[in-house]
Amino acid sequence: MSQVPKRLRTGASAVAVGALLSAPMILGTTTTAVGAESHVDNPYAGATQYVNADWTANVVAEAAAVEATDPTLAQQMLSIKSTPTAVWMDRIGAIEGNVDGPGLKHHLDAAVAQKSGSTPIVLNVVIYDLPGRDCYALASNGELPATDAGLERYKTEYIDEIADLLDNPEYAGIRIAATVEPDSLPNLTTNLSEPACQQSAPYYRAGVAYALDKLHAIPNVYTYVDAAHSGWLGWDTNSVGAVQTFVEVAQSTIAGFASIDGFVTNTANSTPLSEPFLTDSSASINGMPIRSAKYYEWNFSFDEADWTADLYNQLVAAGFPATTGMLIDTSRNGWGGDARPTAVSTSTDLNTYVNESRIDRRIHRGAWCNPAGAGLGERPVASPSGYTASHLDAFVWIKPPGESDGSSTEIPNDEGKGFDRMCDPTYVAAKLGNQLTGALPGAPVSGKWFSTQFQQLVANAYPVIPADGTVDPTPDPTTDPTTDPTTDPTTDPTTDPTTDPTTDPADTSSPTVPAGLTAGTTTTSSIPLTWTASTDNVAVTGYDVYQGTVKIASTTTPSYTVTGLTADTAYTFSVRAKDAAANVSAASAAVTASTKAATTTPAGACKVTYSTNDWNTGFTGSAKITNTSSTALSAWTLAFTFPAGQQISQGWSAIFTQTGTTVSAANQAWNGTLAAGASVDIGFNATHTGTNTAPSTFTLNGTTCS
Structure with missing residues (x-):
């Protein structure tokens, strides 16, 4: 007989039931200060992950709701009730707690209680409230406008408040993995033709840099910057631009590359971990490259294993340390169920071959909202084997399964979340090749519990969830084409002495002083700077930008736009060049420029x-x-x-x-x-x-x- 509770009381009782079912957990533990751990390379290695009792309660309630009609599905739900999921700070009110659930302190205290002895525990937290958030997706727009005032609120009311909580000595023994601003920086690569993204761009850069500065300063916090997914950035034309953006943002922080511990891909998306029957994107069918098929549109990266391996190589080549770790959100990319192919197609028609072979059953790779047919993917695990080239720190469930991507119809709300037609199953989308979106009907606004979606995700899970309370073993990962470790530029960052400027005592020559520092056309909040590139006896690696005597940014190119400035104000800047041996030039001649005065636009404009x-x-x-x-x-x-x-x-x-x-x-x-x-x-x-x-x-x- 099934052990599904027939009914759950709402409110505190439901949370209490979920808490008792969560694991790992130590009852009776008080939240006292714990000795801080040293910052490690992979925070997930040897650690458990925090189980959110509120998500567990939702799963148990869902199992109770389907028990009478589908007891097998109910038991499968109970098998995953203690799976760790991330906690989303999707607006300022979420920090203290709101109608959607308790605040950050509650989860921190619960993580302390769940920690078992000396075994580390990781709490996954999503930082997600940039000014002008998700400039290209109405369903997940946020509360803060892309303005100077919005950025100031982001800093003082959001990031500062979160950082103050995380820096509390009570939580020094918890490893906190922060997913930093999903979809933000990738939008700067592909969607800058959109006016809203043009407006948001400087605030994305400044906001992410500020968040990294604050979070990196806390030793037990690990920062993972969102890097979209293979169906978004996998093309060379997109990935190169994205990596350049990551480099520029990293170099604008106080700690530079060290401010970013890694990158997370597929956040809240459903791109498969691997395509078992399409293992070589360079292969051809009937003389046609399979990547030229309509579905892949010449993209070399068919899946997230491909994308993380390619992204890692590009990041390291661009200056990120070889210790940079990767995470993949596998919460909704399993693609099991009856529609999952069981063998490669025998067709000689290119598009038929691809469509019959791919496990990704979406109508288009750009279909992101509540996709019909998706299933739960790999369960969270540290250092998953078989993906050496991807340098994975872990599989994680950043998007809690069962939480909606956006409403199917317009639903008024006070969270700033608009109605995005990509979530409407009746909408024919030009962006998807004039096809219907393939979104599930009946969805609530983003972040709300969506029963239909959760039931589908469990039913279509891959690996399949047994109905006996155990988890199916991970399938053989050898089908992943990216498992060849020879694509790894280095597995030991300490073996390459050229990355350590102190090991070459012969290079004591500083780069030449940057010349021709000029301020371009200013706005009310920004001043663009350009200068003539310096030279060096070995190589110039970058430039430090100073406002007065304070270093405010670093860049690898002879230009930089200073943002977040006050209107109608004069600023003085100078630039210093640097090389790999830490030699720094003298300061350039200073340039003084003023931001434009703010203008009052007539009412009604x-x-x-x-x-x-x-x-x-x-x-x-x-x-x-x-x-x-x-x-x-x-x-x-x-x-x-x-x-x-x-x-x-x-x-x-x-x-x-x-x-x-x-x-x-x-x-x-x-x-x-x-x-x-x-x-x-x-x-x-x-x-x-x-x-x-x-x-x-x-x-x-x-x-x-x-």
Whole structure:
């Protein structure tokens, strides 16, 4: 007979039940100060991981809910109830605790209680509240605007508060692995054509650097910067730019490369760990490279094992230490179930061969929201074998299975989370090759419990979850094409004396002094600097940028943009060059430049970005409305005229009225307030008669928008 509880009380009782089921845990332990551990290379090695009792309670409740109709599925759920998952700090209110769960201190105290004797324990925490967060995904937009004021709040109300908690001596005996800002820096590689990402870019760089400075200063904290996934950055054109961004952000921190312990890929995504029947992305079918198939679009990296191996090699080549570790979020990339292929295709047609062979069953690799068919992946484990070239510190479950990626329909909320059509299963997405999104229906806003998704993930888990309370052994990893250790540039960072500048006493020559330091066109908060590259008897490795006498950044190129400055203020800068032997040049001639004065934009000023996705005689229209004035709006109405007789049939995020060719879109009750600098996204479905010319003018509350 099943041991699933028939019913759970809500609130504190449910949490208590989950806590009793969590493991490892020591009852009766008090939270007293624990001796700090030294900072190790791989924090997961030899350690347990923290089990979140709240997630456990959700799993137990879900098992109880399906017990009557599917007792096998219920038992499978109970088999994973004590799996460690990450704790997400997705807004300022999450630090103290909110309606979604207890705060960070609660989890820190619980981790202390779960620690067993001298065995280390790792608490996975996600740092996720950048100004202008997720500039390309409405479902996970955040509370802080991409402005100087937003950055200041991020620093003082978010990062500083988290760092103060983590630095408490009571928690010195816990290893804290921080996943730093999912999707942030990757957006700077691929989505800078998006106006919102252009606006967010300097705040992403400054915010991540500030977070790294604060977190790295705490010895028992380990920082892992998000590095997207193979289906996002796997192309050479994308990976090179991403690595350069990682280098620049690292060098802008106080500790440089040392401020980053590693990188985490596939966060909250479902890209497979490996493709067992597509092991060589360089192979061909009928004379055609399989990577040229429609599904892979010439991407060499088919899976996360490929991507982490490639990324590691590029990072080390760019200056990161060989000790840099990699994490893969395997919480939702198992792709088991009946749809999983059991053998390689025998077709000679390229696309058929790929589609019949791949275990990744998404309609497109860009389909990221609540994908139908996904399953739980490898369970969390330290130093997984068989992936030598990937330099994996661990498999981890950063995205707690069962938590939604975004709502299937528009749901008003106070968390800043918009309605992203990529989460709508009825939406035909141009970004996905004009296909439906493949998202599950009935999803709540991101981060909320989604029963349908969790049931699917357990049913489609790979490795399969036994229904007897045990975990299926890890399958043979030898199918992973990246297991050849010869691709590893070095397994021992101490064996290459060229990385230690003190071992070459012969090089005592400093680089030449940087010349021609010039300030470019300034903004109200930034000043771009350029200078002539220095020379050295061996090689110049970088430059340190000083504001007055204070070093504020490092860069490998003869240019740098200083951000986070005050409007209408004069600043003085100088630059010093350095080489691999730690020789530093004298300071360049100083340059003084002033930021622009802040301007007051007339009330009502606005900007509208309009786009469409067309098919036959129908289309979906999207409009991003931005209040570019310095005054908040308490209500708004957008007006425009269709030039070719288009007719709206359905709209969202606004109340649409159409009279002839004239359209007005008034705010809903929940989104009427539009702060200065803030944006709101609205959209509609409509028909046309063969011509779909865009409106030439938009007005907001009677004022013409740019």
